[in-house]
Amino acid sequence: MIGVVGTVPDPDFPLVTGETRLKDDSIYIRGKRILVNRGTPALLAAAIKTAQVLDQGAPFGYLVGDVGLGHGSRRLYEYLSGHLGKRDFNTIVFHYLQPDVDCHNRVLFAIEEMERRPVLIADAGFMYAAKMSGQSSQYDLFTPDIGELAFLADEEAPHPFYTRGFILHEKNRAPELIARAYKYKNAARCLLVKGKQDYVADREGIQATINSPLEEAMEAIGGTGDTLTGIVTALIGTGMEVTKAAIIAARVNRVAGFYAKPTPATQVMDIIRQIPTAFARVLGEN
Amino acid sequence: MSFLGFLKSNKKKHKTSSDPGRGILVFEHTSEVIKAERILKKAGWKIRVMGPPPEIRSGCDLVIEIPLIQELNILRTLENVGTPPMEVVPVSSPLLKPVDLFQNKDFGKYLMIRAANMKLTVEKETGTIVNISGGGCPDVPYLASKMVGMSLNEAPSPREIGHTLCGYALQLAYEEMRRR
Numbered sequence: 001m002i003g004v005v006g007t008v009p010d011p012d013f014p015l016v017t018g019e020t021r022l023k024d025d026s027i028y029i030r031g032k033r034i035l036v037n038r039g040t041p042a043l044l045a046a047a048i049k050t051a052q053v054l055d056q057g058a059p060f061g062y063l064v065g066d067v068g069l070g071h072g073s074r075r076l077y078e079y080l081s082g083h084l085g086k087r088d089f090n091t092i093v094f095h096y097l098q099p100d101v102d103c104h105n106r107v108l109f110a111i112e113e114m115e116r117r118p119v120l121i122a123d124a125g126f127m128y129a130a131k132m133s134g135q136s137s138q139y140d141l142f143t144p145d146i147g148e149l150a151f152l153a154d155e156e157a158p159h160p161f162y163t164r165g166f167i168l169h170e171k172n173r174a175p176e177l178i179a180r181a182y183k184y185k186n187a188a189r190c191l192l193v194k195g196k197q198d199y200v201a202d203r204e205g206i207q208a209t210i211n212s213p214l215e216e217a218m219e220a221i222g223g224t225g226d227t228l229t230g231i232v233t234a235l236i237g238t239g240m241e242v243t244k245a246a247i248i249a250a251r252v253n254r255v256a257g258f259y260a261k262p263t264p265a266t267q268v269m270d271i272i273r274q275i276p277t278a279f280a281r282v283l284g285e286n
Numbered sequence: 287m288s289f290l291g292f293l294k295s296n297k298k299k300h301k302t303s304s305d306p307g308r309g310i311l312v313f314e315h316t317s318e319v320i321k322a323e324r325i326l327k328k329a330g331w332k333i334r335v336m337g338p339p340p341e342i343r344s345g346c347d348l349v350i351e352i353p354l355i356q357e358l359n360i361l362r363t364l365e366n367v368g369t370p371p372m373e374v375v376p377v378s379s380p381l382l383k384p385v386d387l388f389q390n391k392d393f394g395k396y397l398m399i400r401a402a403n404m405k406l407t408v409e410k411e412t413g414t415i416v417n418i419s420g421g422g423c424p425d426v427p428y429l430a431s432k433m434v435g436m437s438l439n440e441a442p443s444p445r446e447i448g449h450t451l452c453g454y455a456l457q458l459a460y461e462e463m464r465r466r
Contacts, residue, residue: 007424007427008427009424009425009427009428009430009431037427037430037431038418038419038426038427038430039424039426039427040427041427066424066425067424067425067428067449068316068317068423068424068425068428068448068449068450068453069315069317069449070315070424070449072424073424096422096423096424096426096427097424098423098424098450099422099423123422124421124422124423125422125423125424126422127422128422145403145420147400147402147403147420148403148422151403156382157382158337158347158382159337159347159451160385160402160403160422160451160452160455161337161348161384161385161402161403161451161452161454161455162337162382162383162384162385163385163402164383165385165387216391216393217393219391219398219405219419220391220393220396220398220405220407220416220417220419221417221419222417222418222419222420222430222434223419224419225419225420263393263395263396264393264395264396264398264407264416264417265396265407265409265416265417266417267417
């Protein structure tokens with residue numbers, strides 16, 4: 001089973017844990033409904049669609065409302081610190097949470113108590129906290145976009161907002177930034193860098209570059225990185241090797257985008273709907 | 287140790303710094319920093335929003351750098367509007383500079399502006415915000431839910447409803463978009 005940890009943009013949404021379900025444009029968990037827009041709900045929707053294609057069980061969600069004040073995130077961190085050690089997941093993805101180094105470290109301690117160590121994936125705010133804590137190497141996969149890759153490559157930046165100008169990405173600098181992120185031990189075992197070209201890399205270097213089909217509008221659409229993280233999480237949840245899963249996920253996400261015929265005004269649910277068709281094409285190619 | 291406790295334990299060290307001229311105002315939330323910045327700039331104070339020094343960094347942090355000689359007046363200004371800082375800490379180490387580089391991408395009918403990790407896309411003809419992407423702090427999906435579909439003139443600014451560094455980065459992209 002895979003676990004998905006994140007927040008939803010509703011200050012009144014309580015801390016809820018349970019099996020998740022996608023119906024129409026909404027995620028359901030313990031009878032509560034969340035509209036899929038971007039962020040963790042988009043990740044979950046993509047993971048559910050992928051799990052359905054692969055005949056896997058639905059992801060188990062750990063969700064709480066947070067609009068940026070961090071109250072919900074801190075409640076969720078505390079809950080995870082007390083409960084995660086007793087759970088059994090083969091894969092856990094940590095997503096939109098308020099970055100907090102101390103809380104992050106307590107969650108890692110809880111994971112160490114688990115009977116078997118799950119594959120650990122981090123993206124968004126939790127990835128920021130993982131990097132800032134100096135614990136990136138504890139993770140199996142980070143899924144940064146190119147701006148976040150520059151942040152991982154800047155050994156002094158505690159948040160992408162402070163990435164120094166000389167490091168901020170320019171065209172074709174991804175290979176250099178990946179090498180720098182590994183040099184300063186600020187990368188997970190594997191990186192899936194999302195962008196105009198997707199890169200799958202490890203400390204040995206770039207293992208694959210995925211650049212087709214290319215839909216320029218995807219960069220502007222909120223949630224397309226979240227869907228990629230959701231797809232790769234569900235693939236890894238089947239037991240697939242991380243690098244292979246990252247390559248397939250990048251291809252599926254791009255093909256889903258292609259089928260959605262996107263413009264910069266397209267919303268992410270239009271792309272999520274195309275995931276099953278995209279899988280049929282990508283798995284047919286392999 | 288709590289953030290505040292950590293600050294207190296480091297206070298003595300800071301007070302012995304060789305550069306007593308600069309200090310930082312530390313707030314509980316980035317949204318309070320944003321509010322205080324607006325108030326102090328409006329009042330004519332020469333202040334800068336910066337990243338905190340490593341010893342007091344906790345996560346999603348932002349501080350206001352002030353000339354310490356004006357500390358009392360600045361504090362009075364903030365207290366008068368109910369936004370006092372948690373702490374005033376003298377600093378000597380270099381502060382992190384927020385991103386000030388913008389990148390834009392012209393899609394023809396749409397324009398996308400990026401500041402740090404945040405991207406804002408607007409339909410040129412109508413000024414309607416059609417997408418917000420990037421970021422990793424929890425207010426990003428919230429900001430998107432409140433701003434997408436509205437015109438730049440009608441939408442709430444990230445400064446008003448955002449709370450994190452990602453929200454602040456989106457504010458910079460929003461201001462740059464309005465400037466154009």
